Amino acid sequence: MRALGRGSLRRRITIWLLVYAAALTLAVVAQGTVVIEYVERIVWRSLLTVELDHFVERHRLEPGYRVAGTPGLRVYASTDARDAAAMPEVLRGLDEGLHDDLRVGDTEVVALVRDYGGERYTLAMDIEQFSREESRFELLTLAAALAMLLLVSLSAALGVSYLLRPLSQLAGRIGALQPARGAAEITLERGAGSELTVIADAFNDFLRRNRQFVERETTFVNTASHELRTPIAVINGAAELGLQPGADPASMREQLERIRRSAREMDHLVTLLLALAKDPAKLARSNEPLALHVLLPQVVEDHRHLTVGKSLQLNLEPLPECEIHAPPGIVRAAIGNLLRNAIENSDQGVIDIALDRSGTVTIRDPGHGLSPEQISAIYLRMARGGGESGIGLDLIARLCDHFGWRLSLQSDAGRGTTAVLQLGAG
Template sequence: MKSLRPRSLRHRIVLWLLAFATALTVAVIAQGTVVVEYVERIVWKSLLTVELDHFIDRSREQPGYRWDDTDGFTVYVGARALDLPAELRGLDEGLHDELRIGGVSHAVLVHDDAGTRYTLAMDIEAFESDESGYELLTVVAAALLLLAVSIAAVFGVSRLLRPLSRLAQRIGTMDPERGAGRIELEPGAGSELVVIADAFNGYLQRNAQFVERERAFINTASHELRTPVAVINGAAELALQDDADPAATRHQLRRIQRSARDMEQLIMLLLALAKDPARLARTGKPLALDVLLPQIVDDHQHLTAGKSLQLRLAPPPPCEINAPPGIVRAAIGNLLRNAIENSDSGCIDIRLQPDATVVIHDPGHGMSPEQISAVYTRMARAGEGTGEPTDSGIGLELITRLCEHFGWRLELQSGPEQGTTATLQFRA
């Protein structure tokens, strides 16, 4: 069964306005009719009471007084008067409106006085005819009013909803492949549209950030994972050679072990980049940097083997941050690893500042301004031109993205053959 097309908001608003106007018009007409009937009865009763009281008073003063029938008025004395029309016999005392006597509409007042029944009838046929004409005029005026309200509702609602319709058209023409985009409102747009546009723009921004995280995850994963996989594959081939020396085999197995450890750490970082920063902030816990930093330095001492290189850590002051320990360890560790791998001799100075800033200065080869601006990966810095992938470490590009993701700040100051100073601020 074919589903019905949903009605537009304009159509619904117009229908509701017409229904409201119709109900209001009917209510006003009904109230007017009730009020007119009520006032009419008061007028008839007052008028007939005055006339009948006058007749009764004159009859008492002048026995045998006869009513000179005024045009439209007729008085009957006695409940069984011979001239009393059949329509007036047996009526209760009081006013009786719109009684048909001889096919003519009358207002009749019945009153008992001193045991005598008096009945006064007034011809109201002409008034009823005029009243019907006014009622017809009221109905026609109401119909014209509803028609005017309908026209005004159609054009007014269309004009009022035009900005909303244009907003819906802009939303409908948006294409995710052309970027996030932004909803811009026309000048003078209503506050409700501003709320809608702001909410939608916020959603577009969050969605763009989500898409960017997904894209960065895919691009970085495809780039960064290629190196440890190649190292593991190459080391395994060398270790499996028939004439492989046991010492060489152990060396290749250590390379595989380090690459597997680095890959595990890399996957952890990539998963962190794929998550929403707000969720990651909620998973953080208090972390003592002054305790963690010496551990990281000790874990990297073995990388200086075979080099005239020392790691010198200044006494760290007490410092605490709120962050995932594994991510902090990975960020500092890879900056320290890059410093070691790009230095042949000398001393690498590491210090922790009270404002949760870690500074690592190496005496290594340094980087050009172009390299710093591009934030090359460690492979591009150390293995450029060799054609052989290196077997440890994570690129500075990934560390930079990680810092941006957590709201940290990474600065690199370097010059060719002047060493590099990496400054990582955890409270940027």
Template sequence: MIKRPNLRKRILTGLIIYTCLLTVAVGLNGFIVNKKIETLVWETVLNLEIDYFYKDINSAPPSSIESTKLYWYDQNKGDLIPDEFNQLDNGIHDNVNYLDKTYVIRVIESNKNKQVLALDITDIERHENKMLLFTILLTIFAILIIAFITFKQMGKLFDPLLKIADQLKMISPEKDRIKIEVLSYEYYESSILTTALNDYLQKSEHYLNQEKVFFETASHELRTPISVISGAIEVILQHPDTTDRLQPHLERVSRITAEMEDLLAILLMLSRSKERLAQYSESIDLMNEIPQLIQYHQHLCYTKELNILNNIRTSFKLTAPLQLLRITISNLLRNAIENSDKGVINIYLEDNQLIIHDPGHGMTAEQISDLYTQRARNNETSMRGIGIELTLKICNHYGWILQFESVQNQGTKSILEFKGLES
């Protein structure tokens, strides 16, 4: 079975990826804007403080500078500037670490002497890091909440559809009641779909019932006149006034009448359910049945250089209605005879498969195989007997598998697999 992608997972994954990308884009934009604003703020604050000091350039910084976490260093007055600050170029520098603290620095350089104003922003940075961590955690929580809500809401959409699909798997056309249970918690759309499917199933059930009734009625109505014809032909064949010239024609009519009786029997059986049909099943040994079927069809080979070879030497038992099995195999054997001119038709068993291998005639093996396949697909019943259509119907009814396999320059194999049966 082909593994198909899960739509719910794809939608959920796509939404999470979209939310993460959107969060990263918004967060990155906020970070850039924040950094620019922060730079402008520090520049404004430090410039104001420097202007304050420049009011009296000869005066020392106020004694309260350290308490305000603001430090002023002036090489013109012989102040020793820390190496971490002294190596900085002219301008504003953010997040400069010194003695386990974080500073924002304003460096003014003139005549190879530097003036440095340092503002301790350690507490501000700690607060900023906490806010960043809180924002990340809040974002992750928001993504999880969005994913959870989306998953639950999609479940309300998909779960009813999956339950409907499960119910459809359990429904069999042979059951008396074909209906999907309407779920009480379904939304409007799911309810509409369920109702529409139930309407369709009811129409299908009605159609199937009509088909069964037609099969039964047609079989019963036709059986009586055909039985009358069959009985009359038997009387005529045994009548002393019947000439030898009429004998072959009457025998042909008798044979065709018997085939019609088989066809009516099969139609009547197929109109029944599997449970009812099981009453007609019996244990059948193909090793005993195949010789009888070969003998019954031997007359079709008289006008051809054709022989039928039975290679079944071991017992192969299965359980099925005898008439169904006989007509199925007979149809395949008749087709093999009709599509061959001369040679040998081999009948043998391979695992759980009955194989009828014909030599073919005038056509390549591929052409014959294509012909069989095309007939089966188009439901063509031009062949005598019940035709491929009813043969396929029997196979579908019992889970048997019918297929055709071409053999290079050796005709065609008709392979009937009795799946699930033990030989």
């Protein structure tokens, strides 16, 4: 499992968190620097304005007044020859206003230039010590930002690892599944996150649909290999008899009839198997309007030849008009199999076939009948989708599951069986 590969989700989330943290840290530091610079200029302007106003007021009252008692503070008056000679070159020619980041020799100064009554004054203050303190503070801020970034990086790596651990465990459970050993399913601990529950439910639904697909394929292969042997054997036998030297036309026609009936049975069987091999939702889209009162007599006539050699009659009761939505071939095969089962399990008497307006087909045979235990066993085999009920009941039961039909059996031992197929329920 490549959980920690170059393209792993954990690595990508961690990298994006680090990029976000770095961008956020840079933005905070940049904003702090701008704010500090802005506040610094306001403070310098206010402080120097107060000092310069005080000096100008005193200088007017005392023309020879000089700033005293404030180290690093010097005022230059444009009308004073001594001041003009002593003014550093960097301060000459400055426009009116505040000027910082100036250097006089090895000293950083900030200067305020203002005009009072036509006379220009320049106030310069030594801020070298302040600049050194500011630089140390900036280094401390940078170190704190780097430490915070390192802490965020470590927290992101550990946090992402912790948050993705349930996902890794879920991936491990999926990897450890052994579908061949039975009905595999993903289980979660109590309190699992809603996201994991969604993933587990979706995967379990996929497993369920995959099992159904495999079951349909298995049913198709197993049933086809088993059930197609009989009609193929009949066709081969009839062909051999019909091709024997000296066979009379009547015998050849009889064998051809056997071949045709077997081919028709194979066609019905293949139709059923192909229907069961399809997805139920896709199969349901093949529905079309179907007149049952027209189709049912055709099905009865197709199976009347099975009564030859038996004291058995097929009685089709009066049919009301009835239309449903279903695939005609599937309906024909389902009803045909029920009717063939009734004929094969009856020796004499009358098989009644009835239809009501709701789309329910009822077939009553006078056959051997089934005991409650036998019916229960048939229903159990139908529920399991297998057993020895062959092409008859278990495949029809699967069709009912596909289309929402209902099949019920009522029987008494020695008194026949009644099969009720509700086609109008889908």
